[in-house]
Amino acid sequence: MSKSNTMKAFGLSLCLGASAALGVGAAMLPSVAIAAPASQQTAIKNLNNLLSATNSMTANFTQTTRAGKKTTNYSGTMAVQRQNQFRWQTKSPAEQLIVANGSTMWVYDPDLNQVIKQSTNNQVGDSPAILLSGDPAKIANSFNVSQPNSKKNYFKLTPKSSNAGFNELYISFNGGKPVQMIVTDVAGQQTTIRFSNISVNKRINASQFNFTAPRGAEVISQ
Template identity: 30%
Template sequence: MNALKTMLQAASLASAASLVFMPVAWADAKQDLQDRLAPISTLQADFVQQVIDPQGELVQELQGELALARPNKFFWQSDAPDELVLIADGTSLYYYDPFVEQVTINDQQASSAQSPFLLLLDGEANAWADYQVSAEANSYQLSPVAGAASQQRLQISFADDQLNALVLDDGQGQLTRIELSNVVINTALPASTFKFEVPAGSAVDDQRGAVE
């Protein structure tokens, strides 16, 4: 149930170990990926997420919808009975678990430093400085440089120049695979999409004050 929270706040992000990359020059691959992401101002999609444990067993499968508005807004909601909500409003990152009626709030900038996943939202060069990028065909792997704040990795895949898949690894052998469908880009999204109001009766764990 906590796979999404872990993925975005602390999880490693990587390609499956069985995939072999023949990297082009890192600088060229990074620029190529940034060029592919640059035309995207908004994106909406349905998703299917599978979590695979180190033994190769499927331990969780979720489906739902997501939306993003670059440079810094994100919405993610999985369907019942495993409903989870994640919203980044440009300042704070809200994670809501209706099952336990708890909201966790983190500083978005600090969370971005810990997860290359959120580079999908950010086109600024300094946000990418901690990662090198290798590429083959329509897949890109982001890996941290030496001394980076995070050791997380991310694989981004495209089909027909459209973002369609992510593969993630928590660094301990657990993989999270995310497949996108019904992708729509660059349509206006209501501002309310990226606003979160704490549901009545929910416990709140506000971690923003803990950021140094």
């Protein structure tokens, strides 16, 4: 996976451009065959309730991306805070930093000493990032939501826009906390993100969501 795939895991195909075909869903949802699904209205309500209970979140993450027979693993840390603030820092095996403060997003590649800067106004709405950092009440505006098992807190989302950059997203909760996301992008690449050491609803310093380009770095505005 190229470094930009960290961004693709969140579906911001700018360059998040920050991941499930039937096989992915089956792996994640082992009891779907015998469980009754929730109605779409109930699924939206349940997902909104869970997301609304998470105003901020910090965690470690591991990311596994499968493209054909190739599998690539990444790890790092993340922080999100409503509204539309997030920090996604990949530390291994290569470094990359994505920061958004609600209006501007920066993508910094230390190896290239390059920063991509752009407005998030037209990027976040149809992306997985909005689930953890955006307005939960607006999720249904951008996604079709289903809950395959009405007794379990996992949800399938498909974007309504053809420009979303991904086809399907699964998000799973445990103890009210988001613990896993699985995304399939438009090229069929499948990304699984698992969160650990999760902390929710603690105030995060605003400095975590601002970025100043290092001296000498090339800055590309898009």
